[in-house]
Amino acid sequence: MxxxxxxxxxxxxxxxxxxxxxxxxxxxxxxxxxxxxxxxxxxxxxxxxFADFDGFLAELVLNRIDRIEHQAAALRGSAGTGTVAGNVTAALTTLFESVAVAIVALVISRDDLRARLRRARPTGGVPALTEAAAMIASYLTAERTLGRVAADADVDTLAPTLIGAGHLLFADRKSAPPQPVAIRKVVATVLASVVPESQR
Missing domain, CATH: 1.10.10.60 (Homeodomain-like)
Incomplete structure (x- = not known):
């Protein structure tokens, strides 16, 4: 053109x-x-x-992180419906079947991009994964308020555990994505001590 x-x-x-x-x-x-x-x-x-290519990449990542924040609002809105494990499973699948896994690989591979993103969003952690963990924590907090997650559940530990486990399941871009039953099993196992069996 x-x-x-x-x-x-x-x-x-x-x-x-x-x-x-x-x-x-x-x-x-x-x-x-x-x-x-x-x-x-x-x-x-x-x-x-864009001023330069790293500036373009930073805007790309921030744009995709905004999508995670939209997903987070929808997930919070699902609190009290379905099952807790089912909702988390669906959220992880939607998250990691998108470009999120590739975005994490991109951020990890480029030091200057990571530095720019930390200046733009000084939340710590790995961009995209940090926001994904916040999404899950926010949802689990909503479910805890509704009594579907144990009152003493440490959502700030459970959320990154679920994100890390989900990321590992989806990280191999060369293989077929994990089966839904495998994702559900991991979610149910992580949540077993804080979610009643009926919600798994």
Missing amino acids: PTGVHIRDAREQLFDAAERVLLRDGPNALTSRAVTTEACCAKGVLHRH
């Missing part, structure tokens, strides 16, 4: 292209040329919207 042609929603088009490259080829293949080629636009389009 010639440089002078206007691209509607160029930022989102570039983010979607980067996500496709990331999912298909991994973080090492993610270059400005790969992104603009995938987006079918001139390389200058990326640099018109």
Whole structure:
């Protein structure tokens, strides 16, 4: 596409292209040329919207983290419905079947990107995983208030445990995704001491 042609929603088009490259080829293949080629636009389009490529990557990660925050609101809204283990299983599946696993690999592989993200969101931990753990903690807190999770449940320990276990299940991009029964088993095991059997 010639440089002078206007691209509607160029930022989102570039983010979607980067996500496709990331999912298909991994973080090492993610270059400005790969992104603009995938987006079918001139390389200058990326640099018109972002100061540099690491700035683009930081905005990509922050954009995808915003999606986790939308998912968190929906998950909190499900408190009191279904089963606790079923809701957490569905949340982990939605989270890790998306680009989240690839985003974590990208963040871990690029020091400058990690530094930029920490300046933008000084929450500590690994970006995306930190927000995912907060999502699960918030949901478990809501369920604890409703009495479906034990009153003494340490949600701030359970949440990162569930995120870590979920991440391990989905981390191998070369293999088929885990079966729902395997995810449910891990969730039920982690929650066994704080969630009654009827909620598992």
